[in-house]
Amino acid sequence: MVRPRTPTLDRVDEPRDLRNFSIDQLRDLAGELRAELVDAVSVTGGHLGASLGVVELTVALHAVFETPHDRLIWDVGHQAYPHKILTGRRGRIRTLRQGGGLAGFTRRSESVYDPFGAAHSSTSISAGLGMAVARDLKGEDRHVVCVIGDGAMSAGMAYEAMNNAGALRSRLLVVLNDNDMSIAPPVGAMSAYLSRLISSRRFLSLRELAARMARHFPRGIERTARRAEEFARGILTGGTLFEEMGFYYVGPVDGHNLDHLLPVLRNLRDAEESGPILLHVVTQKGKGYAPAEAAPDKYHGVAKFNVITGEQAKAPAGPPSYTKVFADALIQEAEKDPRIVAITAAMPSGTGLDRFAKRFPERCFDVGIAEQHAVTFAAGLAAEGMAPFCAIYSTFLQRAYDQVVHDVAIQSLPVRFAIDRAGLVGADGATHAGSFDLAYLGCLPGMVLMAPADEAELVHMVATAAAIGDRPSAFRYPRGEGVGVALPETGVPLALGRGRVLREGSKVALLSLGTRLPEALAAAEDLAARGLSATVADARFAKPIDAELIERLAREHEVMVVIEEGAIGGFASHVMQHLARKGLLDGGLKFRPLTLPDIFIDHDSPRAQIEVAGLDAAHIVQTVLGALGAARPKIVPVRS
Incomplete structure (x- = not known):
């Protein structure tokens, strides 16, 4: 496919190249950037969708502000692809989210134009x-600009920061990229005129003069005058909420109209007004690409696709995803138990709860980006x-985490945590890899x-979680498809803290937790071909541990390897501590934990990440052979 012609974009190696453009x-x-x-x-x-929506805003910000001296911070980072193209990374943009390529989010180590990494x-x-x-x-002179989406503004942390900013009165520009909230009146010529007026130096100077005069009035009159001015602008522009938090509100402005954006940004850059300012910019997700405009949710995150038709590449038909299996199983449990309700924090489709919501709309709650709440x-509940x-x-x-500890665990409330994206997650990299839940929940x-x-x-x-009514519970499962086993007609609660043995052997015990089990079984086959008989067990529970099974494996085998797709401090640590307490590490047992290594693993294919982590069958075999002195474990170079 022929790439688009981009003569103007070809002249831009870094943002300063566009600051003299007309x-x-x-x-x-x-247009070329889009x-x-x-x-x-x-x-x-x-x-894709969010990045298409901020093309003009990105151009305007880099044209007006002296980045990287001025700090430009993108919230989340999935709207920062145009920013990456304009900041010296265009030549690598087609390595995005690939092994060794550009990250899918802003990253301090990637560019001086990324002053802060953001993926959450x-x-x-x-x-x-x-x-x-x-x-x-430090007495320095630079602007600080934060671009935050309307969805991200639903999180309490954003309001905590705004409250603090309003109190500190440090100069800060927050650009609210509003593409969904519909909190603004119609955006048009009058709105643009008002935004230019109230961001102008003349208006700000008059406002400061009026404020100084008002300070000499009796306190009640001064307060009334100040509120009258703020609410007059709030009625015209919809910014009363932000004014009450100490921000000077400007907007709304059409985020796709450079005739509106550029003068307002220049006014705000050059204004002598101190304190935080919020610029309200209204944009459209997927702007300029018809398929994305028509289906913004579908094109928020995309697979490879055909530019002409918009059709996304589909993986070959295979097993259902773990996310779908969870959603269908929860629906089945909810059919039997009217007490079951589902909660998501702004991820209904990502967690599969959109399916639950269709069946039980009154029992499904999307609380926005507010995990604590x-x-x-x-x-x-x-x-x-x-x-x-x-x-x-x-x-x-x-x-x-504080809410899990204080509001759930200490009170022993039966909240069930369905933990999606547990373990490594491929192209989303370290920021989204579920590496730590076994450690932070297991304690x-x-x-x-x-x-x-x-x-x-x-x-x-x-089904097991649904049946637990006296304490909190959690189950973790990975991103992606299952392994292709037949699904049961209905879920049956498991005996708490009981694992299962899938293969009996005599010399080596492989104890797996989670979806590394197929690798453990493959390793057992390899070991058998080398004359080493191996037992393979599925722990099922990280807590409570199956003490009886673990002690038997330790007593009856020379080597014991525990395999988990989680960080140090998780399941293997609990097993090791139990064996130590029982004195079962004193008699010569060769114990080896296989966990995620003590590094953040970069974005890559899932298979490549598992190999880097050393959690594939080959590494399990090498670990066993190394424990027996038959071979040195292979050292796999870790890509930085």
């Missing part, structure tokens, strides 16, 4: 305020006798923690 040239640049973005993401896959939402204002205060303390909300399932990605649940008293080896086991674990 407005007509900047319009041409935006075409380049569509073409690149059609090759790599990735986040709602961090930009906090980080930007920190940079602004650091600037003030989601967990305590679930705790409140549980306290009143409901059976809540809180479906949150492993890395997103990290954000609600909590009373927590039941499960990990299915396949999709059939997941169905049974959903």
